Amino acid sequence: CSKSDQASQPNNDVSAQPDKIYKWKLVTSWPKNFPGLGKAPETFATYVNEMSGGRLQITVYGAGELVPGFEVFNAVSSGSAEMGHAGAYYWKGKIPAAPIFSAIPFGMNVTEMNAWLHYGDGLKLWRELYAPFGVIPFAGGSTGVQMAGWFKKEINSVEDLQGLKMRIPGLGGEVFKQVGGLPVTLTGGEIFTSLQTGAIDATEWVGPYNDRSFGLHKAANYYYHSGWHEPGTTLEFIVNEEAFNALPGDLQKIVEVATRAVNQDMLDEYTAANHKALQQLVEEDSIEVRPLPDDVLAALKTATEQVIAQARNEDEDFDRIYASYEDFYKKVKRYHALSEQAYYNNR
Amino acid sequence: MRKHIAKLSKGIDAINTALGQFVAYATFLMAIIMFAIVVLRYGFNLGWIAMQESVTYLHAAVFLLGSAFTYQQNAHVRVDVFYRQFSERKKAWVNLIGSLIFMLPVSLYIGIICFEYVIDSWALLEGSREPGGLPFVYVLKSFLLVFATSMVLQALSDIAKQALSLRELG
Amino acid sequence: MEWLSLVLFAAVCLTLLFGYPVALTLAGVSLIFAGMGAALGVFDANYLLTAPSRLFGIVSNTTLIAVPLFVFMGVVLERSKIAEDLLISMSAVLGKFKSGLGVSVILVGMLLAASTGIVGATVVTMGLLSLPTMLKRGYSPELASGTICATGTLGQIIPPSIALVLLGDVLSSAYQKAQLDMGIFSPDSVSVGDLFVGALVPGLILVICYLLYLWGVSAFSAKQVPVEGQKNEHASLAALLNALLPPLILIIAVLGSILFGFATPTEAAGVGAVGALILAGAKKQLGKDNIRYVVQETTKVTCMVFLILIGASIFSLVFRGFGGEILLKDFFTSLPGGVFTAMLLVMFIIFLLGFILDFIEITFVVVPIVAPILIIMGVDPIWLGIMIAVNLQTSFLTPPFGFALFYLRGVASDLVKTEQIYKGVIPFILIQLGVLVLMAIWPSLVTWLPDTMYN
Ligand code: NA
Ligand code: NA
Numbered sequence A: 001c002s003k004s005d006q007a008s009q010p011n012n013d014v015s016a017q018p019d020k021i022y023k024w025k026l027v028t029s030w031p032k033n034f035p036g037l038g039k040a041p042e043t044f045a046t047y048v049n050e051m052s053g054g055r056l057q058i059t060v061y062g063a064g065e066l067v068p069g070f071e072v073f074n075a076v077s078s079g080s081a082e083m084g085h086a087g088a089y090y091w092k093g094k095i096p097a098a099p100i101f102s103a104i105p106f107g108m109n110v111t112e113m114n115a116w117l118h119y120g121d122g123l124k125l126w127r128e129l130y131a132p133f134g135v136i137p138f139a140g141g142s143t144g145v146q147m148a149g150w151f152k153k154e155i156n157s158v159e160d161l162q163g164l165k166m167r168i169p170g171l172g173g174e175v176f177k178q179v180g181g182l183p184v185t186l187t188g189g190e191i192f193t194s195l196q197t198g199a200i201d202a203t204e205w206v207g208p209y210n211d212r213s214f215g216l217h218k219a220a221n222y223y224y225h226s227g228w229h230e231p232g233t234t235l236e237f238i239v240n241e242e243a244f245n246a247l248p249g250d251l252q253k254i255v256e257v258a259t260r261a262v263n264q265d266m267l268d269e270y271t272a273a274n275h276k277a278l279q280q281l282v283e284e285d286s287i288e289v290r291p292l293p294d295d296v297l298a299a300l301k302t303a304t305e306q307v308i309a310q311a312r313n314e315d316e317d318f319d320r321i322y323a324s325y326e327d328f329y330k331k332v333k334r335y336h337a338l339s340e341q342a343y344y345n346n347r
Numbered sequence B: 001m002r003k004h005i006a007k008l009s010k011g012i013d014a015i016n017t018a019l020g021q022f023v024a025y026a027t028f029l030m031a032i033i034m035f036a037i038v039v040l041r042y043g044f045n046l047g048w049i050a051m052q053e054s055v056t057y058l059h060a061a062v063f064l065l066g067s068a069f070t071y072q073q074n075a076h077v078r079v080d081v082f083y084r085q086f087s088e089r090k091k092a093w094v095n096l097i098g099s100l101i102f103m104l105p106v107s108l109y110i111g112i113i114c115f116e117y118v119i120d121s122w123a124l125l126e127g128s129r130e131p132g133g134l135p136f137v138y139v140l141k142s143f144l145l146v147f148a149t150s151m152v153l154q155a156l157s158d159i160a161k162q163a164l165s166l167r168e169l170g
Numbered sequence C: 001m002e003w004l005s006l007v008l009f010a011a012v013c014l015t016l017l018f019g020y021p022v023a024l025t026l027a028g029v030s031l032i033f034a035g036m037g038a039a040l041g042v043f044d045a046n047y048l049l050t051a052p053s054r055l056f057g058i059v060s061n062t063t064l065i066a067v068p069l070f071v072f073m074g075v076v077l078e079r080s081k082i083a084e085d086l087l088i089s090m091s092a093v094l095g096k097f098k099s100g101l102g103v104s105v106i107l108v109g110m111l112l113a114a115s116t117g118i119v120g121a122t123v124v125t126m127g128l129l130s131l132p133t134m135l136k137r138g139y140s141p142e143l144a145s146g147t148i149c150a151t152g153t154l155g156q157i158i159p160p161s162i163a164l165v166l167l168g169d170v171l172s173s174a175y176q177k178a179q180l181d182m183g184i185f186s187p188d189s190v191s192v193g194d195l196f197v198g199a200l201v202p203g204l205i206l207v208i209c210y211l212l213y214l215w216g217v218s219a220f221s222a223k224q225v226p227v228e229g230q231k232n233e234h235a236s237l238a239a240l241l242n243a244l245l246p247p248l249i250l251i252i253a254v255l256g257s258i259l260f261g262f263a264t265p266t267e268a269a270g271v272g273a274v275g276a277l278i279l280a281g282a283k284k285q286l287g288k289d290n291i292r293y294v295v296q297e298t299t300k301v302t303c304m305v306f307l308i309l310i311g312a313s314i315f316s317l318v319f320r321g322f323g324g325e326i327l328l329k330d331f332f333t334s335l336p337g338g339v340f341t342a343m344l345l346v347m348f349i350i351f352l353l354g355f356i357l358d359f360i361e362i363t364f365v366v367v368p369i370v371a372p373i374l375i376i377m378g379v380d381p382i383w384l385g386i387m388i389a390v391n392l393q394t395s396f397l398t399p400p401f402g403f404a405l406f407y408l409r410g411v412a413s414d415l416v417k418t419e420q421i422y423k424g425v426i427p428f429i430l431i432q433l434g435v436l437v438l439m440a441i442w443p444s445l446v447t448w449l450p451d452t453m454y455n
Helices: A003-007 A039-051 A069-078 A110-119 A122-133 A170-178 A188-197 A208-214 A241-245 A249-283 A294-314 A316-346 B002-044 B049-065 B067-072 B088-124 B137-169 C003-016 C022-039 C045-059 C062-079 C082-093 C100-115 C119-136 C141-156 C162-181 C192-220 C237-259 C265-282 C288-321 C324-333 C339-353 C359-365 C367-376 C381-397 C403-412 C418-441 C444-454
Strands: A022-028 A056-061 A083-086 A135-142 A149-151 A165-167 A222-225 A234-240 A288-291
Touching: A022 A039, A022 A069, A039 A056, A039 A083, A039 A135, A039 A234, A039 A249, A056 A249, A069 A083, A069 A135, A069 A234, A069 B088, A069 C045, A110 A122, A110 A135, A110 A234, A110 A316, A122 A135, A122 A316, A135 A241, A135 A249, A165 A188, A170 A294, A188 C237, A188 C265, A208 A249, A234 A241, A234 A249, A249 A288, A294 A316, B002 B049, B002 B067, B002 B137, B002 C062, B002 C265, B002 C288, B049 B067, B049 B137, B049 C045, B049 C062, B049 C288, B067 B137, B067 C288, B088 B137, B088 C022, B088 C045, B137 C045, C003 C022, C003 C288, C003 C324, C022 C045, C022 C288, C045 C288, C062 C119, C062 C265, C062 C288, C082 C265, C100 C119, C100 C141, C100 C192, C119 C141, C119 C288, C119 C403, C141 C162, C141 C192, C141 C381, C141 C403, C141 C418, C162 C192, C162 C359, C162 C367, C162 C381, C192 C381, C192 C418, C192 C444, C237 C265, C288 C324, C288 C403, C339 C367, C339 C381, C367 C381, C381 C403, C381 C418, C381 C444, C403 C418, C418 C444
Parallel strands: A022 A056, A022 A083, A222 A288
Antiparallel strands: A083 A234, A135 A234, A149 A222
């Protein structure tokens, strides 16, 4: 029995009618049908509709259809949508600690994140953090380790990062700035053109699957790994608390189990699709895939420590939650060093 | 009574004119800052997310705070195939009814529905979702309320104006 | 009760004809429908709660920042008479030909269109820039406004175009989905770059057709086009260069800063605005009064454009709330067999929707529904994208609801009558439809260049 069970006490409230049909709106931060990220909420809706025998009907809205992608949290919090699918780092402006629940540079990978969330304190802390907004979070899938990004120039040393104009949002961008880079914000539509014309020198996106379908291989030649800034980005399902509490117990359970299923399903899809896309990038598109040099990674790592120390200083919640994250990470790293990591080297 | 109404309408117009003419200079600032962003970034490898975001703030200020002024200047577009040929009296009726059943409710609706949204943002002193961005998202959101308020006032002023002119036209 | 969405659509169209401002009519009628629907229990009032988020989406959309900046550039060029000088000197260069000014407008418009993909900004800029000059030089109001509207809407087609970027974004997903639905699990991709390259040939064909039309009119209907050849007695080379160079530098600065990677298209608008200021300053046209005029005009035009966006956003919210989009989806999925019928119907419906929805709404609401269906039927995604873009361009030109017409109407003041604008765009609409037919018969007009460049 997982810890996440604590969140949803079976609802035995008499006001919840067993035969009633519930209709929910699920707003997302992605365009409809966006590979990977956009498929997860669709899969979730299908699961729930089928498992509930049509008693809980969920309609998925792509970014901008009902609300813009960055407004998903507001929509769910205010109850104008019952549910959302997004990434926690989008809410940094409201909740400075939220990014911990999506990705920390050089932080935990997907396996470790899931372990911390579901069998550590992660999910509990996450729910406490969102509780004042009347929003209940669930892990909503992961991209796995992302790629460092697309570069128009070779990166051979830290020197090459000086003044390098890169679209890299979030904590990663902050770290990038610390080592002398120039993070730039661009809307999704401007990224490709800006990279193609050289208005920016580099961009990170997701991984081979999304990157190739976005066409980034037609704008830059060097594809660097690994995604030090997003080592396994966790997405989120968020549910309006009132709406959730109004559901009968069995439907609540269906929602919860479906999020767990989709959380796994997205990773499976990414793992299957990413390696195929990578093969195409190398064999059909003649893209050069390279590792970031050791000294670059070392500099980024040092900068990450500074950025996180600063974030802990500035926000109490960040400090408290990161302490739990760090503690779990340290311990699981020790084990993974001689299991996962050792095995990867052995095989 | 009629005098008071006319005075009130004039007062509203004066406020919105002042607001619109003041915020108009933001377009000049936008151009300068945007140009500076390009020069600094590509000439000197310098850049700040906050600077990029400042253009968004100015942009929002222009179209949210200048809209009532624009209405008052009759610069919002109409489908005027028929309107153009209407008599002054008919035009006044169109504007009176339009302001009463379209502009006033729409502006009220936006104001009421945005109120909690803006208050919530103030309660958190909401900042940018980008590190190094401007920490004044609550101010940016507040422009929505200024927009709604100035539009409600402008609608009332217009209703008064059209009603008075209908009386004069007999 | 989905049919109510169609009633809403019809009610909006009818009410607009009374002449109350478009933006407020769109929003007002929608709100009244939503209120009645909620009272009758056929409309989920929760939809109305999303308005703050949708409005803030417009506020924080950085792509749209190009609108005021390009408008600013246009107003500066107009106020400081630089635009007039440019057009006059260009027409002096082309003065040997009949209709040299008209040709200049089309070429200048093409250059402006290349630098912005926003219909509002381009039409407004062109309207401020060239309408008074053309009328002064004796062009008929119909021909002048038709030329400006058509040239202004080219911004969607000629890359780099923001419209194509958005469309490319959506089509790449649709293409993926279509392939996934067909069981192809390592899908091919279509990118914004493909659309840019694909749009080049059709864009140039349109420009050539506009030019041919203009020459045709000047050859056969002298009343509409003044005979200009003899007038250009000042066309000495030095004077020409003097008038021609600064504005050309400006256009090159805007386009160049995009193409050589100094700036994004949005930022290039800032480069253009400041460039125009510098040119105006050099002409000693930057007095206090002129600056005040420029900023106030820019503000009014910007507010006009954005209030329409706000109104359209509220309308599409209510339309969706009544289930209008489900109605559309059901309709599209039950289309009778045959790619031809399906494509034709989709094109026709997108054309109609272009009357009241803006490009962004259509791109994100309609295209994701219809594109996968059509692509599964075998339609090439790049071709589909360009067909949609040209189609919407046509729709934005078509009376009485075309957006381009509203925008020109908004800046034309009393120079032209609305009926004259309507009459003037008709030949250009026919040209557009002709090019659509050409692309339908020979899809390689679109697909050849990207195929050649990328393979
Ligand atoms: Na990423
Ligand atoms: Na363009």
